[in-house]
Amino acid sequence: MTTPWQRVPTDLAAAMRPRLPSTVPAIADAVAAANPAFAETAKDKFNRDLRTAVQVALERFLDLAGTDEPALPPRIREVFVALGAAEARENRGPELLLGALRMAARLLLRAASQSLAESRPVTVDEIIDLSDATSAFVDELASACTDGLARQLREQAGEGDRRRRRVADLLLRGGAPADVAREAVTAIGWPGLDRVVPVLLPPDQARDARFRFAADGVVAERAHDAVLLLRSGPRAALAEALEGRDAVIGPALPWTEVPEAVRLAERATELIAPGPGRGRGLVFVEDHFAALALRGEPGALTALSSRRLAALDGLRPAQREQLLITLESWLRHWGSRTAVAAELYVHPQTVSYRLNRLRDLLGPDLDDPAARFELQLVLSQRPPTPKPSGS
Numbered sequence: 001m002t003t004p005w006q007r008v009p010t011d012l013a014a015a016m017r018p019r020l021p022s023t024v025p026a027i028a029d030a031v032a033a034a035n036p037a038f039a040e041t042a043k044d045k046f047n048r049d050l051r052t053a054v055q056v057a058l059e060r061f062l063d064l065a066g067t068d069e070p071a072l073p074p075r076i077r078e079v080f081v082a083l084g085a086a087e088a089r090e091n092r093g094p095e096l097l098l099g100a101l102r103m104a105a106r107l108l109l110r111a112a113s114q115s116l117a118e119s120r121p122v123t124v125d126e127i128i129d130l131s132d133a134t135s136a137f138v139d140e141l142a143s144a145c146t147d148g149l150a151r152q153l154r155e156q157a158g159e160g161d162r163r164r165r166r167v168a169d170l171l172l173r174g175g176a177p178a179d180v181a182r183e184a185v186t187a188i189g190w191p192g193l194d195r196v197v198p199v200l201l202p203p204d205q206a207r208d209a210r211f212r213f214a215a216d217g218v219v220a221e222r223a224h225d226a227v228l229l230l231r232s233g234p235r236a237a238l239a240e241a242l243e244g245r246d247a248v249i250g251p252a253l254p255w256t257e258v259p260e261a262v263r264l265a266e267r268a269t270e271l272i273a274p275g276p277g278r279g280r281g282l283v284f285v286e287d288h289f290a291a292l293a294l295r296g297e298p299g300a301l302t303a304l305s306s307r308r309l310a311a312l313d314g315l316r317p318a319q320r321e322q323l324l325i326t327l328e329s330w331l332r333h334w335g336s337r338t339a340v341a342a343e344l345y346v347h348p349q350t351v352s353y354r355l356n357r358l359r360d361l362l363g364p365d366l367d368d369p370a371a372r373f374e375l376q377l378v379l380s381q382r383p384p385t386p387k388p389s390g391s
Helices: 012-034 036-040 043-064 074-089 094-119 124-173 178-187 203-212 235-241 255-271 285-294 298-312 317-332 337-344 348-367 369-380
Strands: 195-201 217-221 226-231 247-249 282-284
Touching: 012 043, 012 094, 043 074, 043 094, 043 124, 074 094, 074 124, 094 124, 124 178, 124 217, 124 226, 124 255, 195 203, 195 255, 203 217, 203 226, 247 255, 255 285, 255 298, 282 285, 285 298, 285 369, 298 317, 298 348, 298 369, 317 337, 317 348, 317 369, 337 348, 348 369
Parallel strands: 247 282
Antiparallel strands: 195 226, 195 247, 217 226
């Protein structure tokens, strides 16, 4: 089989080799100047690597003139495979590198034509043969570069998957030291560790979830489902992101409590059966804390208490306790201020003052039947405390 460089004049090497000391840096500098993004790479190393690649390519092209040899033997091909891999490590795609190779091809053709023309007359056919040969040769270089880029991207993807699996394992197993967990999540691009939301998905949705939530989540595949761990976000945003899926969305708990959050999601899965002919759709575990608590799930009661009483967290302990005792009595007596005052041995106006303060803190929850039930459930499970005397 005839190669394009088999038609290249055999005297090209003798004509061009003396010009290599000036041709190599000229091509390297022109390529670098035409691609400003290359300047972001460490300058000394980049210049050295680029000149090495140009030197190797030009010498190989001259060796090929008049032969039917393969374009790139393994040792030379690896130079350009490494060049493509370096581009991937700089987080650059193939476009920049291929553009640089196209420019190098034009400069190689010009340098080869000028070298021959200085030694003897050059025919049109020889210029055409040179053009075909340089294009085919640079195509081989491009193939090696893109192979290296693809290899590096696969390696990086594999390393990224390994890091994500480690994060999922650390969070799901629990008990990881804080510095170990923070180092692990930093390695996958999370800005830090705060609250985490577990989402239980059917196993056939694991691959799509891994792709769709690559930046914000990690996925662990289990025997009967997949667990997607997301950094905490607003409920509306979670609902939008997971729309159209059968997903059980666990409570957003501190990262140290991920195993408990997953357990609550599992219990909610058992509690809520799929509808006939369809899946569960989106299920938020926080909507079922009360049912889980009534079934003896202490984690659900703790999470429900944190959710319903969070507005009181900023109060002084004695003030908070006073308001909680008043609220519990008020709920138990169906809103009768007189009964609350009698039970707590305080003036009715004191009850009114405390209830106004509770309305400021809890807002419409005091008028919502479901919220009132959950408040009563939480308060009824509190350890008994001595009743305060007076206001």
